[in-house]
Amino acid sequence: MLEVKRMEPFYTKRDGARLKMVFAYQYFSIIKDEELFHFIPVEGKEIVINLTSLQIENLSEVFVFQKGSRFIRLPLYQLLLVSNIHDHLELILDELELKRGEQLLSAPSDIDLLIEELEDCNRLRLIDQALAARDEELFYRLAKELKSMEDPKVE
Known part of the structure; x- marks a missing residue:
């Protein structure tokens, strides 16, 4: 050795x-x-x-x-x-x-970033479903949630 x-x-x-x-x-x-x-x-x-x-x-x-x-x-x-x-x-x-x-x-790990990206994609998919179902209440709730994720000051 x-x-x-x-x-x-x-x-x-x-x-x-x-x-x-x-x-x-x-x-x-x-x-x-x-x-x-x-x-x-x-x-x-x-x-x-x-x-x-x-x-x-x-x-x-x-x-x-x-x-x-x-x-x-x-x-x-x-x-x-x-x-x-x-x-x-x-x-x-x-x-x-x-x-x-x-x-x-x-620093955030690759796994954390992937999970965040998947969650964002899922929210967008749910918004699309709310629009397709003409569920106005669900659409506004999901849009508000998505907006608060992007800008933490919004409640």
Whole structure:
């Protein structure tokens, strides 16, 4: 098993629901068979995390580590399987305060948005039914409810 000794992104960039962590020479190292290998950005150099699902999106990215004239090439998915990189990623996310629970509390989830959209569609369908049935009372009640959803000041 490999051990990630140091893992600090050179910089991080949030792009919507994604977090890109870019690594440079001195900020990422692993220990294999009690020997320290340092990351070199020859091939892959970033980890992209979907902040909604907390899944890594670029699992095929290949990271290269060097000690002297020896190199270790590891696809990110393999590094995830054979090392303690999860611990380091969790610490990085903690530092950036982007844990899943905090994010769900600060922004509405996709499920919440979908439920609201379905409720709005249902209200519009009920208004259409009230119009088709010429039920004036139901129509005004539903229209008032819909208006109050759009503008909370209306009662």
